Amino acid sequence: MKLVRTFKPAAAGLLLALAFASATASAVNLTVTHWADGMYGAPFAVALEKGYFKEAGVDVTGFITSQGGGTTVRNAMASEIPYGEVALPAAIAAVKQGVDLTIVHGGVLSLADIYWVAKAGSPLASINDLKGKKLGYSSPKSVTDMVSTIALSKAGILNDVQRKAAGSSAAALTALREGGLDVIYATEPMYSREKASLKMVIRSTDLVPSATQTVGVVRTDYLKKNPGIIKAIIAARRKGVEFIQKNPAEAGEIMAKHYKMPADVAKAAINEILAAKGTYWSTGKLDYEGMNTMLAGLTLVKAVEPGPFDWNKIVDESQLPADQRK
Structure with missing residues (x-):
């Protein structure tokens, strides 16, 4: 008699969880522009300190950085997880140079810093x-x-x-x-x-009330094969942003620890930003008006060639929570 094995739903779910865990078991560094120098990295510092990345299934242990621009994009695309929060102008320039990347979430949505x-x-x-x-x-x-x-x-x-x-x-x-x-x-x-x-x-x-400074990007081929990992990073970063908004003093302590700076300076910087007009750290949502403002400004200073730019070709909101999508 032939023995046929069947999996119960709970067992199948466990196997899927184990498969995802094995795919992200190794410790990784993520790319963040101006890490430990600018305010872009504060949500990542909080997410690392509070264990939000591990809760989401990604073992992040540190961050790769640069002084911005195309170097940050290149660092991100060459990383084990080819994701990074990078300057929007650098992402646009990379796309125009033929780099196959996808914008997956909003980063910093104003010039409050x-x-x-x-x-x-x-x-x-x-x-x-x-x-x-x-x-x-x-x-x-x-x-x-x-x-x-x-x-x-x-x-x-x-x-x-x-x-x-x-x-x-x-x-x-x-x-x-x-x-x-x-x-x-x-x-x-x-x-x-x-x-x-x-x-x-x-x-x-x-x-300039609204101008998107940074966005989350990922190499397109990696996104297609590993959407769950990118979704997990977005979720952990969101929790970091929400923690800053609710607990600015503690967030300042965390930022000071990871940035190696006096806590009073970090707290003052966070308070200045939270007191400014509009939204600074996005919880994931993309601000297309702010992205177009940045694009127009870059055209004005001849950083990019004038002409239409189709965001739909390089943006994928599918890994964002439903309440963060357009």
């Missing part, structure tokens, strides 16, 4: 005061290049302000202190660390 500052005691108090002054942005075709171009154009003084590429925030701060620049960009958490010697002149959110 970017300010324009002068030295403490400066008479400068608004954008109109910048006429005839020297302003420092990070680098050509960057987000700070875009924001300053849009803002000064709206004020009608673009040609009356001497804009200079100042490099890193540390280099820009040195130029400001030495008198080489009158106003510079400042990002969190650097601003919260140095604000005793600085004067806020402009908040970027007052000039």
Whole structure:
């Protein structure tokens, strides 16, 4: 007599769980732009500290980073899990260069971490005061290049302000202190660390209310084969964002631990961002208006060629929870 084995539903479910666990058993690092330097990584720090990644079935032990741009995208695409939260401009540039990646979730949806500052005691108090002054942005075709171009154009003084590429925030701060620049960009958490010697002149959110800075991307072939892993990462990151919103003080302690910075600085940076207009950290939802704003700005500074851009060809919302989809 032939023996036929059957699996009960519970046993089948256990086998599926074991299969998923084995696929993600090895410890992995995820790619996050400007990790331990910018605010983009705060939800990931919380998710790691609180065990949200392991709860979701992904054993994340650390993060790979860079100073942004195409390097971060390349790091992400070459990783064991070819996923990363990267700058939207870098993702757009990579797609235009033929990289087969897919945008799977929203990251940072506003410019609430970017300010324009002068030295403490400066008479400068608004954008109109910048006429005839020297302003420092990070680098050509960057987000700070875009924001300053849009803002000064709206004020009608673009040609009356001497804009200079100042490099890193540390280099820009040195130029400001030495008198080489009158106003510079400042990002969190650097601003919260140095604000005793600085004067806020402009908040970027007052000039450009909605602009998507970062998105979650994954190599398309990997997404097709491992959708569950990407879904798990999105879920863990969401819990990290929600924890920051409900527990900003504890989140600041966690961020300080992982970023190796004073807790008061991390807490101040989080509070500044949560107090700003609009949504900074997305719980996954994509802001297409903000993505189009960023695209238009990048076209303005000639970072991308003008013309239509079909988000539908590179966006896949299927791994987002139902309440986070368009």
